[in-house]
Amino acid sequence: MKPEFIDEAIRLSLESMQQGTGGPFGAVVVKDDRIVGRGGNQVTSTNDPTAHAEIVAIRDACRNLGSYHLRGAEIYTSCEPCPMCLGAIYWARLERVYYALTRKDAAAMGFDDALLYTELSLPIGQRKLPLHSLGRDAALCAVHEWNTKPDRTLY
Numbered sequence: 001m002k003p004e005f006i007d008e009a010i011r012l013s014l015e016s017m018q019q020g021t022g023g024p025f026g027a028v029v030v031k032d033d034r035i036v037g038r039g040g041n042q043v044t045s046t047n048d049p050t051a052h053a054e055i056v057a058i059r060d061a062c063r064n065l066g067s068y069h070l071r072g073a074e075i076y077t078s079c080e081p082c083p084m085c086l087g088a089i090y091w092a093r094l095e096r097v098y099y100a101l102t103r104k105d106a107a108a109m110g111f112d113d114a115l116l117y118t119e120l121s122l123p124i125g126q127r128k129l130p131l132h133s134l135g136r137d138a139a140l141c142a143v144h145e146w147n148t149k150p151d152r153t154l155y
Contacts, residue, residue, distance in 0.1 A: 005030050005076040006100055008038070012053065013078035016040030023111065024078070025053040029061035029094070031073035037061025053077060054085035058092050068155060069093045079106050082113045083120055 005028055012026025022041030029037035039056025043049055054077050061070055074096035080103045081089060089097060103113055119127050146152060 001098060002030075002033070005035065006078075006098055008035065009053075009076045009078045010100060012038060012040040016042070016053065021045040022051065022053075024109075027053040027057040027075055027077040029057050029070060029073050029075050031061070031065070031070070036064050036073065050084065052082065052085050054081050055088055058088055058094075062092070071095070074098065079103075079111075083116045 008028050009026045012028070013024045014026070016022050016026060017024040019040075022043045022045055025041040027039045028035045037057045037060035039053045039058070039060055041053045042051035042056055054075060057075065057077075058070065061073065062068055070092045073092075073094055075089060075094050076098045077085075078099070079101040080099045081097065082103075086097075103117075106112070107114060115128075119129070124131050
């Protein structure tokens with residue numbers, strides 16, 4: 001844990017806000033004591049609701065390292081990750097998360113993830129967003145083909 005990395009995440013959060021690219025959030029991915037990925041929130045400037053600082057930093061790190069996983073790396077972020085970003089952090093196999101602001105701090109600024117945390121804890125049939133299974137048999141054919149593909153890349 002190094003303070004200069006959280007300082008850089010916070011600097012990126014200010015830059016994102018001041019340049020008008022998105023909300024006041026920043027993140028850096030660190031591996032072997034060096035920053036390998038940087039990201040500021042770009043939601044409003046790219047019209048991409050997934051362009052949170054953590055996602056942008058993960059994408060940058062993966063591009064820079066030429067890998068779809070970030071084993072051995074950690075992420076420093078200006079705010080506790082939302083459920084989407086936390087999912088991406090798990091998928092990227094980051095080993096540790098350091099954050100400055102909490103989700104309660106974010107909620108006080110109008111960035112409230114409480115609905116998402118609540119919804120994810122509910123059974124599918126009780127969520128506000130209806131989810132319907134459709135086309136399972138066809139999708140199973142694709143999965144079967146994937147499972148028998150000799151040159152597939154496991155991740």
